Amino acid sequence: MKLTVVGGGSTYTPELVDGFARLRDTLPIEELVLVDPAPERLELVGGLARRIFAKQGHPGRIVTTFDLDEGVEGADAVLLQLRVGGQAAREQDETWPLECGCVGQETTGAGGLAKALRTVPVVLDIAERVRRTNPDAWIIDFTNPVGIVTRALLRAGHKAVGLCNVAIGFQRKFAGLLGVTPAEVHLDHVGLNHLTWETGVRLGGPGGENVLPALLAEHGGTIAADLSLPHSLVDRLGVVPSYYLRYFYAHDEVVEELRTKRSRAAEVAEMERNLLKMYADPALDEKPALLAKRGGAYYSEAAVDLAAALLGGSGSPHQVVNTANNGTLPFLADDAVIEVQAAVGPKGPAPLPVPPVDPLYAGLIAHVTAYEDLALTAALHGGRERVFKALLAHPLIGRHAQADGLTDRLIAHNREHLAWA
Numbered sequence: 001m002k003l004t005v006v007g008g009g010s011t012y013t014p015e016l017v018d019g020f021a022r023l024r025d026t027l028p029i030e031e032l033v034l035v036d037p038a039p040e041r042l043e044l045v046g047g048l049a050r051r052i053f054a055k056q057g058h059p060g061r062i063v064t065t066f067d068l069d070e071g072v073e074g075a076d077a078v079l080l081q082l083r084v085g086g087q088a089a090r091e092q093d094e095t096w097p098l099e100c101g102c103v104g105q106e107t108t109g110a111g112g113l114a115k116a117l118r119t120v121p122v123v124l125d126i127a128e129r130v131r132r133t134n135p136d137a138w139i140i141d142f143t144n145p146v147g148i149v150t151r152a153l154l155r156a157g158h159k160a161v162g163l164c165n166v167a168i169g170f171q172r173k174f175a176g177l178l179g180v181t182p183a184e185v186h187l188d189h190v191g192l193n194h195l196t197w198e199t200g201v202r203l204g205g206p207g208g209e210n211v212l213p214a215l216l217a218e219h220g221g222t223i224a225a226d227l228s229l230p231h232s233l234v235d236r237l238g239v240v241p242s243y244y245l246r247y248f249y250a251h252d253e254v255v256e257e258l259r260t261k262r263s264r265a266a267e268v269a270e271m272e273r274n275l276l277k278m279y280a281d282p283a284l285d286e287k288p289a290l291l292a293k294r295g296g297a298y299y300s301e302a303a304v305d306l307a308a309a310l311l312g313g314s315g316s317p318h319q320v321v322n323t324a325n326n327g328t329l330p331f332l333a334d335d336a337v338i339e340v341q342a343a344v345g346p347k348g349p350a351p352l353p354v355p356p357v358d359p360l361y362a363g364l365i366a367h368v369t370a371y372e373d374l375a376l377t378a379a380l381h382g383g384r385e386r387v388f389k390a391l392l393a394h395p396l397i398g399r400h401a402q403a404d405g406l407t408d409r410l411i412a413h414n415r416e417h418l419a420w421a
Contacts, residue, residue, distance in 0.1 A: 001029050003307065004075040006068065006126055007082035007143070008034025009041035011275045012296050014287040016079075017049040019300020021056040026315065027308045033063045035071035042066070044279040051285035072130045077138045077307050080126065080149075084118040085417055087272065091265035096409045098259055100402045103247045106265075107144045107194050109396045110406040113375050113387070116148045117410075118417040120379035123149050127158045138310045140303065141322075147193035148372050150322045151337040152379065161349055162322025162337065163306055164193055166242050168298040173226070174201050177219045178211065186341070188212075189320045190329075190354055190361070193339045194244040195368050197237075197361055206318065206341070206352060212239070237360075248364065251396060268294065309344040318342070323349040331362055336369045367395045382420030384411065 003020075005013060013034060020029055034049065036042040046064035053062060065071045072078050083090065093111030094104040103109045123143060130137055139160040141150050150162030167189050168182075175182040178201075186208060188200030201215055202208035216223065216234065224231040227243050229250065234240065247254055271294055278288050302319075309315030318341050325336040328351040332338065342349035357365070371393045378386035384407060391410075392403040415421045 001027070001311065002031040002033065002075045003027075003029050004033040004035060004071050004078045006035045006071070006078060006080050008064065009036030009038045009045050010081055010083070011041075011045070011272045011279075011291070011294060012081060012299065013045045014048050014052060014279070015291055015294075015296060016081075016300045016303060017052050017062075018056075018287045019304050020060075021053055021058045023301070023304045024058055024060070027304045027311075027313060029058075029060045031061045031063060033065060033071045033075065035065055035068055037066055039066060041276065044276055047282070048279045048284060051282075052287070055285040068126065069129055069133055072137065073133045075130075075134055075137045076311055077140060078126075078130050079140045079142060079303060079307070080123060081142045082119075082122070082126075083143075084115075084122050085414075087265050087269040089115075089118065089414070089417070091263050091269070092413045094258070094263045094265050096413055097406060098255060099409065100405045101255060102402060102406065103251060103254055103396055104258055104263075105247060108244060108247055109394060110391055110410060112145050113378070113390055113394070114410050114414055116145050116375050117379050117387070118414060119143060119145075119149060120152045120376065121419070124152055124156055127153055127156065127160070131158065138307070140306060140310075142299070142303070145193065146322050147337045147339070148375055148379070150193075151335070151372065151376055154324055154337065155335065155376075159348065161306065161310065161344075162193060162339070163302055164320075164322065164339065165296055165299045165302055166194070166196060166244075167320035167339075168302045170198055170240065170242075172298060173223075174215060177215060177222070178203075183316075186318065187320065188341070188355075190340055190357060191242075191338070191365055192368055192372070193322050193337070194242065195248075195365065196242045196339055197245075198240040199355075199358075216240075239361075247396065306344065310346060310348070312346045315344065317344070318352065319344050319349075321349045323351060326351070328354055329357065329362075329365065331357075331366055332369055333373075336372075338365075364395065367393075371395070382418065387411065 042064050050062045093106045097104040097110040141162045146162040153160035171185050175185045186202040200210045201212040221231045224234040305315045322339045325332045325338045326334050341352045374390035378390045388407045
């Protein structure tokens with residue numbers, strides 16, 4: 001089995017490689033190819049990756065290359081984890097929206113749209129080259145904004161599935177609180193990427209006992225603290241929202257926080273510099289503890305599970321993925337991309353039935369889906385007016401003066417990445 005990681009020079013990659021090494025019985029990789037245009041990073045990350053495999057006794061071969069076509073040729077699956085513009089672009093995404101009184105964040109709001117505009121054309125070019133070289137390869141997208149990027153891939157006819165680590169993080173967290181193994185915890189997870197709610201926590205599978213009410217009664221304060229949301233709000237909702245719902249439920253509070261503290265992009269950039277220094281140490285043969293602070297917890301487990309299931313291996317039969325709606329949520333178009341539990345196999349994901357969604361959540365899901373449709377149109381076709389309409393439609397913006405100001409700033413900060421600007 002050959003698996004290719006595009007963006008393999010990322011400091012995330014040793015987390016992924018560690019998972020491949022530990023879970024080699026689930027996903028028996030014979031060749032792992034790391035593709036990246038940054039030679040210095042690729043060399044450092046590739047060296048550590050080989051040492052991790054060697055220490056854990058993995059027999060697979062690790063190859064590094066700058067040549068995308070060479071890297072994806074013959075791959076069974078291609079995993080995308082790229083960041084167009086790097087941390088410098090991310091820092092801009094997190095700062096200029098604050099000038100208009102809006103959240104600055106890399107996956108939602110105006111910053112999220114900027115990332116989508118930079119990313120979608122690049123990902124589609126990569127996917128076309130994968131299709132020319134190896135049309136049977138699965139594309140697993142971990143590149144944000146995952147929902148919009150996955151929708152672009154599916155609309156273009158690619159064999160693609162979107163992946164996020166939010167659900168597996170909740171699964172691990174709840175399993176710890178309940179004193180059971182993660183495999184025993186099944187989430188009733190519904191929504192869009194970075195806009196999801198855990199409406200049930202079941203023991204043993206989709207039809208198991210729903211222990212969410214008891215979980216909230218006993219551990220609601222801990223769960224709410226992890227989300228940086230009031231315990232009283234989580235109690236009133238009776239469900240567990242993802243951390244990203246804080247940008248909606250506490251927007252103004254978050255804006256004030258972001259204005260007064262160091263950006264997450266700056267923190268991550270410093271972490272990356274330190275991580276790369278560590279990766280350069282030829283004695284290092286395991287992922288360093290600092291990597292846990294970089295983000296992407298349990299990313300490797302989720303990626304292994306998904307790739308194994310898609311490639312006919314021993315992956316979990318039910319997994320949370322980003323895939324086409326196809327009637328699962330009847331209030332959305334079939335080609336909308338949703339994030340739900342699905343049965344995953346070699347033919348791809350098939351969403352499990354979802355009970356009727358409370359209007360409190362369905363309304364926001366529909367609203368953000370409409371924004372994502374306009375965002376994808378802007379990413380595919382460009383133009384100031386399309387950018388403006390997408391921003392105007394976003395529930396965190398929605399005012400014409402702010403949308404106009406954000407449009408000007410978005411274009412000014414991203415001209416080098418926008419072919420039409």
